[in-house]
Amino acid sequence: MRNLLARAAAPTAAAAVLLAACAGCTGDGGGEATVTRGTLTGRLSGSGATFPDPLFQEWMAYYGRHIETGVWIDYQAVGSGGGIEQFLSGTVDFGSSERYLQESELSVADDVRGCPAVQFPVVFGAVVIALNDDALDGLVLTSEVIAQVYDRQVTHYDDPAITALNPDMDLPHEEIAPVHRSDGSGTTYVFTRYLTTEVGFWAEEYAEGTDIDWHADTAGGDGNEGVARAVQESPGGLGYVNQSYALTNDLATARVVNEDGVPVEPTLAATTAASEEAEIPGDFQFNIDDIGGDGYPITGANWILAYACGYDDGTALLLRDFWTWVLTDTEADRFAAELGYAPMGRALKQRVIGEIERIDAL
Structure with missing residues (x-):
């Protein structure tokens, strides 16, 4: 791609403010606790779309080296279909897909786990x-x-x-x-x-x-x-x-x-x-169709798939913290821009962070 020069994204919401508000939240919405940086430990596993894999690898490596050095995140780019399958079978902590879960898949997730799936977009491409x-x-x-x-x-x-x-x-x-x-x-x-x-x-x-x-x-x-x-x-x-x-x-x-x-x-x-032409409802189930103006017409989003229950406390906290960091740290936005992905706007990020807070161990 000869002329595609990614531009560094402008800073969004201040990372420290949103992390204090959200990263340590409990999934019942009452989270006033905060995370003291450098204190988290544990492992997360995820699989799914190859679409965001270059970006995910940068995010996960940086988070593990510079944000929470006691955390290891393994993401396998097996394709969206494989990611959905592994997420629904419970073999990974989170899945990733370039399409949102359909009603039948949401029903399977609810039956398997006994609580709703949580799905939210993290980047456009x-x-x-x-x-x-x-x-x-x-x-x-x-x-x-x-x-x-x-x-x-x-x-x-x-x-x-x-x-x-x-x-x-x-x-x-x-x-x-x-x-x-x-x-x-x-x-x-x-x-x-x-x-x-x-x-x-x-x-x-x-x-x-x-x-x-x-x-x-x-x-x-x-x-x-x-x-x-x-x-x-x-x-x-x-x-x-x-x-x-x-x-x-x-x-x-x-x-x-x-x-x-x-x-x-x-x-x-x-x-x-x-x-920016996409209409994004409260359940984050949307497509980007009929694009005009200056927009490139074949554009999609990447969704993260998680659960509102069934994790141990440490895993739930790590999931909330990592994906909140992704949406609030300007370095994460810089990685996205350099690799040709479009970070989400501030208002949408704040909505998504509210969805991330639903991930819990209960």
Whole structure:
């Protein structure tokens, strides 16, 4: 991604104030206790989306080295589907997904644990169309054309449908090699949700989901890193990956036409603009659809999945403290911005912190 320069995020709420108010809170909402920094010990385990994995690894390493040196957090990027499965089976302390839990999954969580699941967003990010050829950086695509590429209706870069969108580019007569996620993936959910809401034939033939029945003439990659690698190694490669993987691998990316007909480069500013159009209800179950203005149209969020009961006291405290730190420390926001993720705004963070306080041992 040649021109995607992440900008450092502006400071949000003061970390010390919110940590004193929330990090030591009990899940019954009566938490006046505070955490004395450097006193926590223990381990947390989590699994799920590969979408935020580069950022999660930075957050967890920094927290363990500089905030609570007695704490170790292990996160396995197994895909959103795997994260939901492991969360519901109780094999990890928290899960991570690029889609919120559906009603059936919330019911399973309640039955298994005997109390409600707690789910909350922590960061926004874009799903970008990565390209093998540097000369194609900035290629303009629409939702219709992207869907046709993955349905193998459009098979070459100089197809008239692409040429019409890029009159000033010298497009090669090269076959497009589309790559998709082969594992259960929240990135796939964000990508196919976008195509489903925008393209009629896609909604009818493929629909949205974390794992769909792809066209036989497309290739699969395991995780964002697998798709990025396949795009790099395949002549004509084209695939959808999280913004940060395009940055890390210095991949060329396409501009995607949004709801207002504007071809938008997947920059951090464009991701933020898209996230600001989302209407976020009290249960934090939302999608980011029909993005116009300066917003990049394929934008999603990452949710953390936890429980309102069933932890031991130490684990519940660590979960509350870590995720509150994520939302209140300016260093955490800096990591997000540098890696191409959009931190949440102050008002939304304060709402999410209230949800984090529900995580408890009772």
